[in-house]
Amino acid sequence: MLWLYLHFTHLPIDLLERGTExxxxxxxxLPGQSRxxxxxxxxxxxxxxxxxxxxxxxxxxPELAIQSYAPERSLCALRELAQWAGRYSGFISxxxxxxxxxxxxTMRRLFGGLPxxxxxxxxxxxxxxxxxxxALGYTPLAARWLARHAHLDAPSxxxxxxxxxxxQLPLDASDIDPQLQEKMQRMGLHTLGQLLDLPxxxxxxxxxxxxxxxxxxxxxxxxHPLPAYQPPAIFERRLDFISEISTLAQIxxxxxxxxxxxxxxxxxxxCGTDQLQLTLxxxxxxxxxxxxxxxxxxxxxxxxxxxxxxxLEQPALRESLAExxxxxxxxxxxxxxxxxxxxxxxxxHPGQETQKHAQxxxxxxxxxxxxxxxxxxxxxxxxxxxAWNYQAPRSLQAGTCPPPAGHHSxxxxxxxxxPLPLHHTTRQLLQGPERLCSGWWDNHPVxxxxxxxxxxxxxAWIFRDEHNRWFIHGWFA
Numbered sequence: 074m075l076w077l078y079l080h081f082t083h084l085p086i087d088l089l090e091r092g093t094e095x096x097x098x099x100x101x102x103l104p105g106q107s108r109x110x111x112x113x114x115x116x117x118x119x120x121x122x123x124x125x126x127x128x129x130x131x132x133x134x135p136e137l138a139i140q141s142y143a144p145e146r147s148l149c150a151l152r153e154l155a156q157w158a159g160r161y162s163g164f165i166s167x168x169x170x171x172x173x174x175x176x177x178x179t180m181r182r183l184f185g186g187l188p189x190x191x192x193x194x195x196x197x198x199x200x201x202x203x204x205x206x207x208a209l210g211y212t213p214l215a216a217r218w219l220a221r222h223a224h225l226d227a228p229s230x231x232x233x234x235x236x237x238x239x240x241q242l243p244l245d246a247s248d249i250d251p252q253l254q255e256k257m258q259r260m261g262l263h264t265l266g267q268l269l270d271l272p273x274x275x276x277x278x279x280x281x282x283x284x285x286x287x288x289x290x291x292x293x294x295x296x297h298p299l300p301a302y303q304p305p306a307i308f309e310r311r312l313d314f315i316s317e318i319s320t321l322a323q324i325x326x327x328x329x330x331x332x333x334x335x336x337x338x339x340x341x342x343x344c345g346t347d348q349l350q351l352t353l354x355x356x357x358x359x360x361x362x363x364x365x366x367x368x369x370x371x372x373x374x375x376x377x378x379x380x381x382x383x384x385l386e387q388p389a390l391r392e393s394l395a396e397x398x399x400x401x402x403x404x405x406x407x408x409x410x411x412x413x414x415x416x417x418x419x420x421x422h423p424g425q426e427t428q429k430h431a432q433x434x435x436x437x438x439x440x441x442x443x444x445x446x447x448x449x450x451x452x453x454x455x456x457x458x459x460a461w462n463y464q465a466p467r468s469l470q471a472g473t474c475p476p477p478a479g480h481h482s483x484x485x486x487x488x489x490x491x492p493l494p495l496h497h498t499t500r501q502l503l504q505g506p507e508r509l510c511s512g513w514w515d516n517h518p519v520x521x522x523x524x525x526x527x528x529x530x531x532x533a534w535i536f537r538d539e540h541n542r543w544f545i546h547g548w549f550a
Contacts (some may be wrong), residue, residue, distance in 0.1 A: 075163070075178030077191070077228065079198075080206040081154075081171045085111045090142065091202030092312040092327040092402075099315060101142040102127060111142065136195050138315050144170055154203075155302040157334055159341040161194050166299035167214075170221075174213050174299060179303035187228035191432050199336070201330060213299060214248070214291040215239055218265075231435040239291075240266030248287070253280050269487035271477060308338050308406040315400035317356060321385055324353075324394075324402065328381055331404040332374035344409040345370030349377060351384075353394070355399035356502060361393065370410035380435055432465045455511045456519055457546060483525055485534045485547030495535055495543035501527040509536075525549070 081087070085101055090112060092111065098116040100109045109125045119134035131137055147170040155165045155173060162175035177190055184190035190352075191207070198205055209228060210216030210536045215235065222242050229235075242265045244254045257280075262268050268276075269288065277285050289295035318324060328351075339345055346369050351363040365380045385391070436447045447463040454460045505524030513516040523538040523546070528535075534547040 074174055075181070076210050076213050076216040076357055077175040077177045078168070078208055078210065078213070078220040079154075079158075080217070080220040080226040082111075082205060082206055083111070083152075083204050084141050084150060084171050087203045088146065088150050089142075089313060090315050091318075091330055093318070094324070094326055096316065099135045100127070100130055100137055100139050102139065104141050104143055105157065116533060138505050140315070147171060152302070153334065156304045156308075157197070157337045157339070158194075159304060160337055161190055165302045167302055168217060172217065174216065176403045177209075177392065183444065184213055191228045200333065205309070210235060211238075212291060212293045213297050214287070218242055218291075238271065240264065244268070249284065253284065256280070277525045304338075304341075308444075309318050309403065310334055310405075311401060311403040313354075313401040315548055317400050318396050319398035321382070322393070324385060324399070325378065325382060327402055328404070329374070331402070332377050332381075334379070335404060335406060336374040337373040338410075339406075342409060344411050345372040346406045346408055348405070348406070348408050349381070349412065351381065352405070353399045353478040354403070355397045356400050361390070361397075361399075363390070364437060371435075375436075383436055415496075420502050441535075455509050456517075457484075458490075459512070459517075479500065483534075483549075485549045487550070488547040489545065490533075492536070492544035492546045495528075497528045499529075500535070503532070504525060506537075 075441035083448065086099060089099065089101075090096065096113070096115060097120070098119055099113045100116050100121055101111040102108060103110050107127050109121060109123055109130050112121050112123065112130075116130070116134060117407050119137070119323065121134055122131045125141055131139065132451050140341055148167075151167055151173065155167060158165050160172060161179055164176040164204040168172040168174055177187070177401040181187050181190055184193075187209075195207070206220045206223070208219035208223065208501055209230070210219055211232060217241070218445065219235070219238055223238065242501055243263060244257060244265065247254075247265060249257075256269065262271075269292075273285050273288070276288075276424075288293060290297040312327050312331060314327070318327070335349075347367045350363040351365065353363070355361070363381075363384055365377065365384050367376070367380065369379055371377065385394075434446060446466065448466040449461055450464040452460055452462055503525045505526075507519075507524075508522050510518075510520045520539045523536040524532055526535050528545075534549065535543060535545050537543050
């Protein structure tokens with residue numbers, strides 16, 4: 074097996090900075106503590122150091138942004154990255170709160186070799202604004218220790234090269250207990266190669282059996298089982314900002330990051346979705362909820378971004394955001410639909426235009442509102458005034474509508490909303506009668522005899538009720 078280990082070197086900082094275009098000095102501290110735990114490069118250039126008191130850091134850099142950061146957020150982000158990595162590996166395992174193991178030996182053929190797999194993976198992470206180190210190894214520990222000390226420039230399956238790099242690693246690049254490392258250094262051992270050269274029979278009494286087990290797992294002579302990551306059934310991402318934002322451009326910049334992750338998750342699941350749930354968090358007050366719907370299952374981030382832009386451009390929403398800036402955004406998808414495999418044909422098929430129509434409907438609904446764009450649907454009811462209704466376009470699929478009641482009979486194109494009393498005494502009956510007796514189950518019964526009749530120079534659809542009264546119900550073109 075061949076393992077790729079991704080070591081995220083500045084995950085807490087990257088998670089907060091990737092949602093904003095502008096950079097400013099930033100320092101993070103653990104909840105309840107008053108010392109700097111993580112900082113970005115701008116803060117380091119201003120003289121801020123890890124472990125420094127927050128008051129001292131603020132004096133050194135007055136424009137420093139200070140935020141509390143719980144380590145659980147890194148673990149949640151790592152799970153989200155594991156979902157994203159599913160497109161590159163069939164087996165993924167979490168390592169602490171800043172690393173991922175990906176088994177790539179079984180997937181490299183699918184990408185045409187290791188470069189074809191690693192290059193897009195590396196580019197995707199850079200597009201997400203995440204800094205990382207990566208390395209390959211034939212055992213999980215070898216890949217992890219190499220990634221924590223050196224970055225992978227070009228993927229290589231050369232086992233001898235991996236072994237040479239592994240032997241050159243200092244002891245502090247490993248997971249060996251720091252107290253044991255100090256003891257080894259007093260004995261003159263500074264690299265893994267020096268440690269591996271010693272007989273294991275002499276190492277066990279000095280350093281214990283757990284070290285021997287770790288070294289055997291490192292070299293592959295002992296199995297190293299890893300727990301497999303199981304993705305959840307729903308997609309949910311949250312992005313918090315260093316400072317509040319209120320402009321449409323800033324919101325769309327942050328949302329684009331989440332939509333790229335959503336597209337990867339949907340492609341991994343081989344499915345699409347027709348509904349996005351957006352939640353905008355404010356510093357004070359309840360959050361703002363938005364729903365973006367599509368006319369058919371979609372997975373492309375560009376299409377979702379266009380719909381979200383139309384939704385966020387609503388005047389009422391823009392005024393609300395100007396008064397209440399947001400400090401975070403969440404994207405959630407609960408409904409999934411399978412996507413049929415696309416096939417490239419030499420000649421265009423009429424059905425290929427359906428996707429363009431669905432995109433147009435979705436954008437009109439996002440701009441005008443869901444109730445402003447409706448589609449006529451046929452109901453299985455013999456009463457003309459109940460034989461149709463309005464439905465959302467995305468709820469209709471070809472071939473699902475029942476045939477119109479009495480479809481063998483002539484029907485007018487112009488049906489009156491309310492039948493009008495017929496006062497013409499001169500009328501010529503051309504077709505009929507067609508008796509309709511229905512509606513007893515919903516307390517709106519009808520008993521009518523319909524005729525196609527000529528009234529002067531016009532052709533009408535008329536009926537006579539059970540009281541022998543005549544009405545006009547429609548006109549023929």
